[in-house]
Amino acid sequence: MFSSIEGWLTIKIKPRQEKKAKENLEKQGIICLFPNISIQEAGKKIISTKLMFPGYGFVNLESNQSLISINSTFGVSEVIHFGSYYPVLQSNVINSFKKIESLYLKDPIISIVAGEEVIFKKGPLKDLKGIVSWVDRNRIKVLYTLLNQSHQTEIDISEVKLN
8 A cells, every 4th residue: 555645754763763763764775874973972982872862753655655555665664644633744844854964974973071271272362271161052161370360261162172
């Protein structure tokens, strides 16, 4: 039985089965997306890659493909639905996920907490060390010493690196 639904659907993945689900979906000729981002953990130099949406993925269902085959794919828990309604994502949403993924795989999200030592990457304070005093999403406040005086500045988190 083939579906009359076409487009990008959200799928729920069984715990720790993302790779298997993706592999098995691709073997069936189903286009899927499991967007990743790179994260630099606080206080560590190691960069890890994690799923943008842990436990979820996206499949591009075509008219000749079956919802049943997706639901019965090893690693897939279910296609997300509300009763008999299967929400289809717009292509621009999927393109946004792909764009975010490409940005954050090249330039990882830095996970920084208050109290960590950082180094300014650019601008007049380039290569100067400071201590993070406040973090809010992608903005931080950094305490630093210049000409024997303490200063504080609020900047974008991408303008520093962990020391």
